Amino acid sequence: MGLHSFSPGTARLPLPHDPSACDDGDARWCPLLAQVGAQIAGPLSAAIERVQALSTSGRIDALSLQRLGEELAQARRVGMASQQIARYASRRVRQSHERVDLTAVLQAALAARRPQLLGRGLPLRTVLRQVAVIVDPALLTSLLDALLDWLAAHAGSAVEVRLDTKAWPVHGRLACRFRPRAAAPGDSAADEAEDIDWQLLAHAAAVMGVALERRQEAGLDSVTLEFPRTVNEQMQGLAVLELDDPHPSTRSRPLAGCQVLVLSGRRELRSQVRDAVRELGLVLDFVGSVEEAAAFCGRGLPHALVYESLLRGERLDRLRHRLESESPDMAFIEIAEEGWTFEVSGLVPGSVGRVGRQAIASALPSALTFELTRSL
Known part of the structure; x- marks a missing residue:
């Protein structure tokens, strides 16, 4: 049995700014550079031979033209993958962590592929449970694309895809199993499997903090991605985020585990809210429209709704009245476009708390603590 593991934040080749890689210098990157060069040179050499044959005969048949296009596309894909690896390894990737329906994103990716x-004679057999994770949405798409590129290149049989959740720790787990295709002459299956597609997958997982593992047993390959930041909706009906510490103290964080839905279509405002409440231990979900907020609440009610004043109107009022009737203790906080103050909600039904845009960093944590703890 072969086992290749990549814990969060690591990859088979060291990232350039990893202190552990400094002793060996840039020589640690030589295998990857050689691999990129070989995988680009191979298809380009074949393409050049076809072009030379074309220039000699003046003709090219349909099959040769198709192969020429495939060879050029392959070289281009390797070049683009190497650029992505360099970007991930630079440690300059800015991430926007949001709650993402992993099941829906995976279903869309599989349908497209x-x-x-x-x-290629590779049918899919899927068993997908409902899983939500806290990740950067764009990076998640890139991660799944890299995984499917690698599977398409190396699977030699039907691919079993399973998505579920580990019992403890509560981590989302995406596993793929297949029988690998035969290695090309002169190459071992292991060497081929750890090509540029695998390196891209490993680096994408490392940047996201997703554990990556590949096992080889009984003629089958299995690859598993494990998402440590997984939303668990089976604990007392609440949506709680699994933390690195399985027993976090709630004495200093009375709101830990409370779910807050943030309604804002502006990325900068979302970032302000996220940064302001980072230390409260809340589970944040983001939506960009009243319709999305209504759909989200239809699947389960949050403890609080934070919304920007620009979205206030008849539709939002109807949603708020509906939520108040379904959950009288739900807290509502409006982010005013201007202001440095925080106004608590009154005793009159339908009143809401208000925080000025300029006071988000200083006042929003206190506002949420006040509004939520008086109903907990």
């Missing part, structure tokens, strides 16, 4: 995989 299904024709390609079927064309």
